[in-house]
Structure formats: C-alpha cells, structure tokens
Amino acid sequence: MKAEILTIGDELLIGQTIDTNSAWIGAELSRLGFDVYRIVSVHDTRKDILEALSNTVGKSDLVLITGGLGPTSDDITKQTLCDFFNTHLVVNAEVLKMVETMMKRRNFPMNENNRRQAEIPESCRVLKNERGTAPGMWFENKGTIFVSMPGVPHEMKYIMTEHVLPELGHRFTSQAIIHRNIMTYGMPEARLAELLTGFEADLPPEIRIAYLPGSGIIKLRLTATGQEKKLLDKSIEEQVKKLYKMIPELIFSENEDSFEMVIGKLLKEKKQTICTAESCTGGRIAQLLTSISGSSAYYKGSVIAYDNKVKIEVLKVPGTKIEKYGAVSEEVVEEMAKGARELLKTDYSVATSGIAGPDGGTEDKPVGTIWIAVASVKGIVTEKHLFWYDRISNIDRFSTAALSLLRNQIIRR
Amino acid sequence: MKAEILTIGDELLIGQTIDTNSAWIGAELSRLGFDVYRIVSVHDTRKDILEALSNTVGKSDLVLITGGLGPTSDDITKQTLCDFFNTHLVVNAEVLKMVETMMKRRNFPMNENNRRQAEIPESCRVLKNERGTAPGMWFENKGTIFVSMPGVPHEMKYIMTEHVLPELGHRFTSQAIIHRNIMTYGMPEARLAELLTGFEADLPPEIRIAYLPGSGIIKLRLTATGQEKKLLDKSIEEQVKKLYKMIPELIFSENEDSFEMVIGKLLKEKKQTICTAESCTGGRIAQLLTSISGSSAYYKGSVIAYDNKVKIEVLKVPGTKIEKYGAVSEEVVEEMAKGARELLKTDYSVATSGIAGPDGGTEDKPVGTIWIAVASVKGIVTEKHLFWYDRISNIDRFSTAALSLLRNQIIRR
Structure with missing residues (x-):
C-alpha cells in the first residue's frame, strides 16, 4: 500500500516552520505497513493545492493532508478540497456545537472565524478534534482515501491517534514491513560502515540496512519486508544478535531510545539518583534528563555554574584551581562533579566545562573543547572531546558525550 | 524565479529524521527572492529519485537536492544523477586529496568508502565541502540549475553559504519579495485574527498577512511582493507601524527574534544579570538563555531544584512553606526566586514550579499548572498559568510564559 503526505502552508516553504508532522505521520504509517513514498509541501494557494492533489491520482492508496485549516484568512484548503472532490461547504451542527463548547471552556467569546470552522465539505466524514476547533475530514474518491487535518502538531496527532490510525489498521492488512533501530555512539559513519562491510554482504535478501547519523549518534536501521511477519521477526532478530556480537561497546539502545531514556531506566532499576553541574552545556543535560516522564524518581537537581563565581561559591571549586588550570x-570539571554530588547528595553527578563558541576559544583550548566528569562511589572519571560545529550543535554534542560517559559509569561493575 | 527543494532519504519518509534542511534552504532562497513553490521528499531508490527529478523539468529555475551522498551503501544519488544528466562518475583528484587531508586531521584511516566519496559526475562543477567528505555538485541543464548536497545539516549549510547562495545572489536579480515577522505572545490565533479584521481588510494589494502559531507565540508574517524593493519597504513599514499602535502589549519582537534573544539584548544594554531557579522546567529556561552566543555577559547560573530538598537546602525555601502550600x-515560587537571586547575586531571577505531567496532577493543581516568579530590585511578581498539553509541550509553554514575564519586568520602569 502506497501513501503520500501532503503538507500545506507558505510557512513551510519559506522556512518559518519546520515540518515535523510529516516525520511523525511517516513513522506511524510505516508501522502499519504503508510505504510512504513521497512527502510534498506546497503553498496554501488554490492552484498549488489542486496540482498537488492531482499528482496523487492513481499513485496512492492513501493521501494524508495537514495544514490550511486554521480560522484565519490565509487558510483556503477546505474550499479547495470542495473543488477537487466536487462538493460544497455546509455548516456541520455537531462541529459547531463542539467549537462553542471549546470556546466557552477556555473563556473566549465565539467569533465569525470560529463559526467558519464548522463549515465542512458535504461529502466528507467528520473526524472529531478534541484539541482544537478544526476537525479532521475523511474523503474517499476512486479507491483512494484522503484525510485532511489541521497543521498544529498536537491536534493532528490527536485526530490520527483517535480516528485515522485505528481505521487504517482495521481496513488494511498488508505486506509486513518491520524496522529495528540499533543506536550506536562513538564511531563515525564511514568507519562503522567499513567495520560492517562483511555483515552487510551477508544480509539475507529480505533485509536492508541504513546508516542514519545525527548529533554523533548513528542509528543502524534494519528493514525487513515480506509476507510472513513471524519469519521477518526471526530473521531480523538474528541480524540484531550478530550486531551485538560485533560492536557491543558501540550499541547503547534500540528503537530510538535516547541516552536520557536508557539512563532513566537504569537509575530507576538500581534506585539511584543523579544531578548535574553544567557550565558550557547551560542546562541542556538537565533538560534532557527531565524530559523523561517520571524523572523525579532519580533526578534531584542541578547547578548551572556559568560564572566562575558560581563554580567557586556554590560548587566549592577551589578558586586557585580555576586560576592555575x-x-x-x-582539574576544575572534577571539582565541579565532586561539589555537585556533595551539595545535591546523589549517587551520580555529571559535570561539563568547555567552549561552545563562537567566541572564547584559544590555541590551547579551541572552540569545541569540552571536559566532562562523572563522579560516583566508583570514583571520578573524566573525558576530553573536541568538536567542530556551531554553538548549538557543540552544546548538543557535549551533552551527548556527557550522557554516554554517565551511562558507561552506571553500567560499569 | 521558481525553486524546488528535493530531499532524499528513506529516513525522512519513515519518520526517523525530521527534515530541517528544507526549512533552512526555504528561508535562504526566499531572502534572495526565489519562490520556493514545492518541497518533495523521496526514497533513496533510483526510480523515485529519477521520477522526482523528471517532475521538476520545465517547472523550476532552480532545484536544490540534499541527501543521499554519504559514504555508505544506502546512498545512490550520485549514480542516479549521472543517469539523469547522461554523464558518468570520475575520480576527482582535488576531492580525493581533500578527503585524505580530512581523514588525517581526524586521525582516521582512509578506507574504500572514503575513496568513493571522491568519485564525481563528470559534467558537474564541484563545490568544496570543508565540513565533511562529500562535496556539493552544481549542474546546469536546459536552463535549470541543479545543486546536489549532502544531507548532514551543517555540511549542507556550509556549501550553501560558501558557494550556492553567493552565486545565486550574483546571477539572479529578481522580483522583490519582502517578509516582516511581528512576534506576538498572549492572545490565541482566532481572537487575534478577530482583533485584526479591519487591519487585514485595509491592507494594500501588494501585502499579504499570515498567522503562524507555535508554542503560544503567534508570528504575524507580512509579505510584500512587487518590482520596486524601496516602495515595498516603505509600504510594509507603514503596516508594521499600524500593528504596533493596535497591539503594543502583544508584540515582543520582530523577525523571528525569540524571547531569549530579546532578553539578552536588553540585559546587555542595561549591563544587568540574570539567573534561574527551575523546578518543573528542568533547565529549559537556562538552556534557552545560554543558547544565545555571548550570554555569559549576563547569565550567571541556575539552580534546578527538582527535589524539594534542593529547594530547601540550596535555595533556602522554608520547609514549612512547602508543607503548608x-x-x-x-509562596514557594516566590521563595525560590528570592533564594536564587541571593545565592547567585544577580539583578533578576526567574523561578518556576509546576506540574508538567503526565503524572502528578491533582484536582486543585491539574497537570499543566505553573507558578512563575520574577525577582528583582523592583520587587517580586508572580503569575499562574494553566496549559493543556503533553509533558514536552507543557515545559515549552511554561518556559515561554516565564521568559515573557521576565521581559515585562526588565522593560518595566
């Protein structure tokens, strides 16, 4: 089954908004066995939307459309869908009532823009949207399903999860496509690929491998395609086992599990706690750790010590060490880790001190330099890294390197 | 001038990677006056790439292609470009030397994958890539320019900034398109649109307005299109002035400037300093503030007090207040702001305490509840908000609300 995603909005084309909807939809449709073969973004003009819709004819079993359903005047998708499907807008009483209820709950008065949200193409089936005022719309036309949804991510996800995915799952039993993602850290793509040349050559015909680098992490994605899901499961499992034998020290998780998720699980299991003492990462590590629901079980707090005075006064780093080194x-990052662990009374602490750039680099310590320390009852370990990116990417790499060192210390015996 | 962006890679279609390249390229091309009329993502298979390339024929003056140039076997773009342009791969001595130098600098051995990076379609012009091993490639065919670049964002950006954008700027003088973005916070889209109905009706024909909501912030984007850039500048400036008169309390910046950028500028001007005391935001506010280059001039540090013990012991919040309220x-968020400001010795401090969810809500204090405090020499101000999103979005909204309150306090006389 082939699917296409169509996202509508000038903001996507002039780069004001990053299209995160397509990635989410793509992942969900793949899970159901759809081959998402194309994602297209176009202007919210009648001509461009009609052209994009026409291009899908005869090619897709399913077309998911997001965007262009807001209450404001730059949104014209609904009328264009009417033209394409040869129908017209009618006020839908149920949607009208829902919009009224929602506005009341939020204490906003109803206005003409809100009322227009209740106008729906007559030939479609309405998909309730409990998260916003624009409902989803389900059309079927010459064997193809078209679903139009608002572009606001949490509204689109609500409609997909509540209505679209269950119905698609129910109606289509398809050729199975299985993905397994093995998450690796610590070796660049070309070297990893060289190491895995033999593995790749020996892959059975139903399995493909892809290398997906991002922020220092390389996902190895194995994809198995065939009729029998059980056979595919078994075949892909064998390959995953082989990988674990070949590169055990590089694999830190599977299936998109991030370092912060893995660390959270480990600390919960072991009933241990963590804090951070961050300089150049500026709270990024704390933010990653606390992005995990339930992190209050193991994450106690952090000191972001940007200023040296904070390092000295709050973390009790000896001023002489800062002067000397x-x-x-x-020396300083060790003291930061020690100081934070004592102050916040945790099993582990992770500390960072480096130069994110673009300013502040020297010949000895160029931009991209980072010292990391992890303190625990096992002692203090440190690592130095050098990255070569811009400020935001450097902070990102610093944080990943710190979490990797932390994980290694947690699992060390 | 019409432009199309083509991004290649299975990872985009199955949702493993969010396509951030297109947004960046779209913004840059718009600035040069190109109309980016379509963004297309396809599989890295020969058939799909060829179909996407064929679809651009006769429609675009410029096609920018990213992805599919990595050293590993899932990348086949280069060979497919040869087929499309009727040319073949040859080893490029200059690229080979560059790859060798780069591998040496990073202390990695050369391997066959690295060497393949130096094979380039004969008919293209090579665009040097100092950030990675895959160079950019510039083709011209029947009046259309095609540029193929690696998909790794910082490599693509390097090639665009160093080679592609300067040459495009040089060769094309175009119809002017001007964007102005007015950033507003504090009113939902439909109500803002109602308030601006008259403004919208009175817009001159060369100007369009769009409402772009995201994370509680609504960008109002004014777009002016025409022959004379000077006239457009003047016309759009008049409209912006009108907006400032109509909704002064909602506008916090222009041109994508975020709260953290605006706050950074204000604090630098005033030579004042800031710290944060965060509970539920878990370092997000610190991270936003330190994402700004040069933030060490005004940002001193933070205490992330997730655990109540950290609130009591580090921030000196009276334990009795936590028990009672x-x-x-x-009461507690006020004490947190006060405690952090005293500990870290700054002009301003901003504190947060709330429930990001999904767990931890009560009837009195449901998930999405946040108390914010800002302390300064002007006194302590507090605000309570209630949001209704998932954990990550709630943390995001909490942080935006906190930064908005902080900005209001900084500009208050």
Missing part, C-alpha cells in the same frame, strides 16, 4: 580543565 | 504555589 582555567575553568575548562580536567 | 505545596511545592507548586505562589
């Missing part, structure tokens, strides 16, 4: 040094 | 309360 500089704030970006093994 | 709960950690999520006006």
Whole structure:
C-alpha cells in the first residue's frame, strides 16, 4: 500500500516552520505497513493545492493532508478540497456545537472565524478534534482515501491517534514491513560502515540496512519486508544478535531510545539518583534528563555554574584551581562533579566545562573543547572531546558525550 | 524565479529524521527572492529519485537536492544523477586529496568508502565541502540549475553559504519579495485574527498577512511582493507601524527574534544579570538563555531544584512553606526566586514550579499548572498559568510564559 503526505502552508516553504508532522505521520504509517513514498509541501494557494492533489491520482492508496485549516484568512484548503472532490461547504451542527463548547471552556467569546470552522465539505466524514476547533475530514474518491487535518502538531496527532490510525489498521492488512533501530555512539559513519562491510554482504535478501547519523549518534536501521511477519521477526532478530556480537561497546539502545531514556531506566532499576553541574552545556543535560516522564524518581537537581563565581561559591571549586588550570580543565570539571554530588547528595553527578563558541576559544583550548566528569562511589572519571560545529550543535554534542560517559559509569561493575 | 527543494532519504519518509534542511534552504532562497513553490521528499531508490527529478523539468529555475551522498551503501544519488544528466562518475583528484587531508586531521584511516566519496559526475562543477567528505555538485541543464548536497545539516549549510547562495545572489536579480515577522505572545490565533479584521481588510494589494502559531507565540508574517524593493519597504513599514499602535502589549519582537534573544539584548544594554531557579522546567529556561552566543555577559547560573530538598537546602525555601502550600504555589515560587537571586547575586531571577505531567496532577493543581516568579530590585511578581498539553509541550509553554514575564519586568520602569 502506497501513501503520500501532503503538507500545506507558505510557512513551510519559506522556512518559518519546520515540518515535523510529516516525520511523525511517516513513522506511524510505516508501522502499519504503508510505504510512504513521497512527502510534498506546497503553498496554501488554490492552484498549488489542486496540482498537488492531482499528482496523487492513481499513485496512492492513501493521501494524508495537514495544514490550511486554521480560522484565519490565509487558510483556503477546505474550499479547495470542495473543488477537487466536487462538493460544497455546509455548516456541520455537531462541529459547531463542539467549537462553542471549546470556546466557552477556555473563556473566549465565539467569533465569525470560529463559526467558519464548522463549515465542512458535504461529502466528507467528520473526524472529531478534541484539541482544537478544526476537525479532521475523511474523503474517499476512486479507491483512494484522503484525510485532511489541521497543521498544529498536537491536534493532528490527536485526530490520527483517535480516528485515522485505528481505521487504517482495521481496513488494511498488508505486506509486513518491520524496522529495528540499533543506536550506536562513538564511531563515525564511514568507519562503522567499513567495520560492517562483511555483515552487510551477508544480509539475507529480505533485509536492508541504513546508516542514519545525527548529533554523533548513528542509528543502524534494519528493514525487513515480506509476507510472513513471524519469519521477518526471526530473521531480523538474528541480524540484531550478530550486531551485538560485533560492536557491543558501540550499541547503547534500540528503537530510538535516547541516552536520557536508557539512563532513566537504569537509575530507576538500581534506585539511584543523579544531578548535574553544567557550565558550557547551560542546562541542556538537565533538560534532557527531565524530559523523561517520571524523572523525579532519580533526578534531584542541578547547578548551572556559568560564572566562575558560581563554580567557586556554590560548587566549592577551589578558586586557585580555576586560576592555575582555567575553568575548562580536567582539574576544575572534577571539582565541579565532586561539589555537585556533595551539595545535591546523589549517587551520580555529571559535570561539563568547555567552549561552545563562537567566541572564547584559544590555541590551547579551541572552540569545541569540552571536559566532562562523572563522579560516583566508583570514583571520578573524566573525558576530553573536541568538536567542530556551531554553538548549538557543540552544546548538543557535549551533552551527548556527557550522557554516554554517565551511562558507561552506571553500567560499569 | 521558481525553486524546488528535493530531499532524499528513506529516513525522512519513515519518520526517523525530521527534515530541517528544507526549512533552512526555504528561508535562504526566499531572502534572495526565489519562490520556493514545492518541497518533495523521496526514497533513496533510483526510480523515485529519477521520477522526482523528471517532475521538476520545465517547472523550476532552480532545484536544490540534499541527501543521499554519504559514504555508505544506502546512498545512490550520485549514480542516479549521472543517469539523469547522461554523464558518468570520475575520480576527482582535488576531492580525493581533500578527503585524505580530512581523514588525517581526524586521525582516521582512509578506507574504500572514503575513496568513493571522491568519485564525481563528470559534467558537474564541484563545490568544496570543508565540513565533511562529500562535496556539493552544481549542474546546469536546459536552463535549470541543479545543486546536489549532502544531507548532514551543517555540511549542507556550509556549501550553501560558501558557494550556492553567493552565486545565486550574483546571477539572479529578481522580483522583490519582502517578509516582516511581528512576534506576538498572549492572545490565541482566532481572537487575534478577530482583533485584526479591519487591519487585514485595509491592507494594500501588494501585502499579504499570515498567522503562524507555535508554542503560544503567534508570528504575524507580512509579505510584500512587487518590482520596486524601496516602495515595498516603505509600504510594509507603514503596516508594521499600524500593528504596533493596535497591539503594543502583544508584540515582543520582530523577525523571528525569540524571547531569549530579546532578553539578552536588553540585559546587555542595561549591563544587568540574570539567573534561574527551575523546578518543573528542568533547565529549559537556562538552556534557552545560554543558547544565545555571548550570554555569559549576563547569565550567571541556575539552580534546578527538582527535589524539594534542593529547594530547601540550596535555595533556602522554608520547609514549612512547602508543607503548608505545596511545592507548586505562589509562596514557594516566590521563595525560590528570592533564594536564587541571593545565592547567585544577580539583578533578576526567574523561578518556576509546576506540574508538567503526565503524572502528578491533582484536582486543585491539574497537570499543566505553573507558578512563575520574577525577582528583582523592583520587587517580586508572580503569575499562574494553566496549559493543556503533553509533558514536552507543557515545559515549552511554561518556559515561554516565564521568559515573557521576565521581559515585562526588565522593560518595566
């Protein structure tokens, strides 16, 4: 089964909004066995939307459309869908009532824009949207399903999860496509590929491998395609086992599990706690750790010590060490980790001190330099890294490196 | 001038990677006056790439292609480009030397995958890539320019900035398209649209307005299109002035400037300093503030006090207040702001305590509840908000609300 995603909105084309909807929809449809073969973004003009809709004819079993359903005047998708499907807008009493209820609950008055949200193409089936005022719309035309949804991510996800995915799952039993993602860290793509040349050559015909690098992490994605899901499961499992034998020290998780998820699970199991003492990462590590629901079970707090005074006064780093070695040094980052662990009374602490850039680099310590320390009852370990990116990417790499060192310390015996 | 962006890679279609490249390229091309009329993502298979390339024929003056140039076997773009342009791969001595130098600098051995990076379609012009091993490739065919670049964002951006954008700017003088973005916070889209109905009706024909909501912030994008850039500048400036008169309290910046950028500028001007005391936001506010280059001039540090013990012991919040009012309360968030400002010795401090969810809500204090405090020499102000999103979005909204309150306090006389 072939599917296409169509996202509508000038903001996507002029780069004001990053299209995150397509990735989410793509992942969900793949899970159901759809081959998402194309994602297209176009202007919210009648001509461009009609052209994009026409291009799907005869090619897709399913077309999911997001965007262009807001209450404001730049949104014209609904009328264009009417033209394409040869129908017209009518006020839908149920939707009208829902919009009224929602506005009341939020204490906003109803206005003409809100009322227009209740106008729906007559030939479609309405999909309730409990998260916003624009409902989803389900059309069927010459064997193809078209679903139009608002572009606001949490509204689109609600409609997909509540209505679209269950119905698609029910109606289509398809050729099975299985993905397994093995998450690796610590080796660049070309070297990893070289190491896995033999593995790749020996893959059975139903399995493909892809290398997906991002922020220092390389996902190895194995994809198995065939009729019998059980056979595919078994075949892909064999390959995963082989990988674990070949590169055990590089694999840190599976199936998109991030370092912060893995660390959270480990700490929960072990009933241990963590804090951070961050300089150059500026709270990024704390933010990653607390992005996990339930993290209050193991995450106690952090000191972001940007200023050296904070390092000295709050984390009790000896001022003489900062003077002698500089704030970006093994000696200081060790003291930061020690100080935070004592202050916040946790099993583990992770500390960072480095130069994210673009300014502040020297010949000895260029932009991209980071010292990391992890303190625990097992002692203090440190690592130095050098990255070569912009400020935001450097902070990102610093944080990933710190979480990797932390994980290694947690699982060390 | 019409442009199309083509991004290649299975990872985009199955949702493993969010396509951030297109947004960046779209913004840059718009700035040069190109109309980016379509973004298309396809599989990295020969058939799909060829079909997408064929679809551009006769429609675009410029086609920018990213992805599919990595060293591993899932990448086949280069060979497919040869087929499309009727040319073949040859080893490029300059690229080979560059790859060798790069591998040496990073202390990696050369391997066959690296060497394949130096094979380039004969008919293209090579665009140097100092950030990675895959160069950019510039083709011209029947009046259309095609540029193929690696999909790794910082490599693509390097090639665009160093080579592609300068040459495009040089060769094309075009119909002017001007965007102005007015950033508003504090009113939902439909109500804002109602308030601006008259403004919209009175817009001159060369100007369009769009409402772009995201994370509680609504960008109003004014777009002016015409021959004379000077006239457009003047016309759009008049409209912006009108907006400032109509909704002064909602506008916090222009041109995508985020709250953290605006706050950074204000604090630098005033030579004042800031710290944060975060509970539910878990370092997100610190991370936003430190994402700004040069933030060490005004940002001193933070205490992330997730655990109540950290609130009591580090921030000196009286334990009795936590017992009496709960950690999520006006009384406690005030104490947190006060404690952090004293500990970290800054002009301003911003504190948060709330329930991000999905667990931890009560009838009195449901998930999405947040108390915010800002302390300064002007006194302590507090605000309570209630949001209705998932954990990550709630943390995001909490942080935006906190930064908005902080900005209001900084500009208050």
